[in-house]
Amino acid sequence: MTDIQEQAKISFQNVRRVYDVGRGTFEALGGVDLAIADGEFVTVVGPSGCGKSTLMNICAGLETASSGTVTVDGTPVDGPSPHRGVIFQQYALFPWLTVRKNVEFGLSLQKMSRAERRERAEHFIELVGLTGFIDAYPKTLSGGMKQRCAIARAYAVDPSILLMDEPFGALDALTRVSLQDQLLRTWSADRRTVMFITHDVDEAVYLARRVVVMAKEPGRIVQVIDVDLPYPRTEEVRLSPEFAQLRGEVWRAVYHQPPSEALTKGHTA
Numbered sequence: 001m002t003d004i005q006e007q008a009k010i011s012f013q014n015v016r017r018v019y020d021v022g023r024g025t026f027e028a029l030g031g032v033d034l035a036i037a038d039g040e041f042v043t044v045v046g047p048s049g050c051g052k053s054t055l056m057n058i059c060a061g062l063e064t065a066s067s068g069t070v071t072v073d074g075t076p077v078d079g080p081s082p083h084r085g086v087i088f089q090q091y092a093l094f095p096w097l098t099v100r101k102n103v104e105f106g107l108s109l110q111k112m113s114r115a116e117r118r119e120r121a122e123h124f125i126e127l128v129g130l131t132g133f134i135d136a137y138p139k140t141l142s143g144g145m146k147q148r149c150a151i152a153r154a155y156a157v158d159p160s161i162l163l164m165d166e167p168f169g170a171l172d173a174l175t176r177v178s179l180q181d182q183l184l185r186t187w188s189a190d191r192r193t194v195m196f197i198t199h200d201v202d203e204a205v206y207l208a209r210r211v212v213v214m215a216k217e218p219g220r221i222v223q224v225i226d227v228d229l230p231y232p233r234t235e236e237v238r239l240s241p242e243f244a245q246l247r248g249e250v251w252r253a254v255y256h257q258p259p260s261e262a263l264t265k266g267h268t269a
C-alpha cells in the first residue's frame with residue numbers, strides 16, 4: 001500500500017470483479033487503484049458498462065470484489081455500514097410511508113429516542129426544503145422531491161461517506177442544477193467524503209475536486225482530472241472559460257477512448 005492509500009478515507013487496491021457468463025468469464029473491473037481523501041468530492045464518469053456501479057457497490061459492501069481490497073479508514077469493507085450512505089437513481093423510498101416516516105426509517109436501527117428521531121428527521125427534511133411536504137406520500141411528490149427525500153434519509157444517518165450512483169440522472173435539467181447546488185452547500189458545511197457517479201460531463205466537473213474517468217472491457221481508470229476551480233461553485237464558475245476547458249478535457253477522455261482491450265472471454269453482450 002502506498003502512503004497516499006494508507007491515509008485515504010477510501011482506498012481501492014487492485015480491485016477486480018469477474019463474472020461467470022455462459023462458458024466464459026467477463027472482467028467488469030480489471031484491477032482498479034484509487035485513493036479518495038477524507039472530505040474529498042470525487043465524481044466518476046465513463047461509458048455505460050465500464051464498471052462504475054460495480055466499483056461503488058463494492059465500496060458500499062453490496063457486492064464483493066473477485067480480488068483486491070477496498071478499505072475505509074484503513075479497514076477492509078466486508079458488508080454495508082451506516083457510515084456509508086448510498087443513494088441510487090431510483091429513489092428507493094417506501095411508498096406506504098410519508099416523507100417523515102421514510103427519513104425516520106433510516107434511523108430506526110440506531111439507538112435513539114423517538115423524540116430524537118423525530119427531531120433529527122425534521123432537521124434534515126428542512127435542510128432539503130421538504131418541510132411543507134413532511135406528511136406527504138412519495139406518489140404525490142415530483143422526481144426531484146423524491147430524490148431530496150432520499151438524500152435527507154441518507155444524511156439523517158450521518159454517514160461519513162456518501163456513495164451516489166447517478167442520483168440526479170432521472171431529473172430535468174433545472175431540478176438537477178438546483179440539487180447540485182444544494183448538495184454542494186451541504187458538502188461545504190459538513191465535508192463528508194463523496195463518490196458520485198454520473199453520465200453528465202458538466203455535472204462531473206461542476207461538483208468535483210477530481211474527476212475519475214473510466215473505460216470498459218475491462219473496466220478501468222484511464223484518467224484522473226484535477227478540477228482546480230474554487231468552491232463555492234457558482235454560476236460564474238460554471239460559465240467561466242476555465243470550466244469550459246475542463247469540460248472539454250473530461251469530454252475527450254470519455255468520448256475519445258482507445259478501443260477496448262478486448263480481454264472479454266465468452267461474453268456476447
Ligand SMILES: Nc1ncnc2c1ncn2[C@@H]1O[C@H](COP(=O)(O)OP(=O)(O)OP(=O)(O)O)[C@@H](O)[C@H]1O
Pocket residue numbers: 019020021026028046047048049050051052053054055219269
Ligand atoms: N451479475 C452480473 N453478471 C454478469 N455481468 C454483469 C453483472 N453485473 C454487471 N455486469 C456487467 O459488468 C459491467 C459493468 O456493469 P456496471 O453496472 O458496473 O457498469 P456501469 O458503468 O455502472 O454502467 P451504466 O453506466 O450503464 O450504469 C457491464 O458490462 C455489466 O453487463
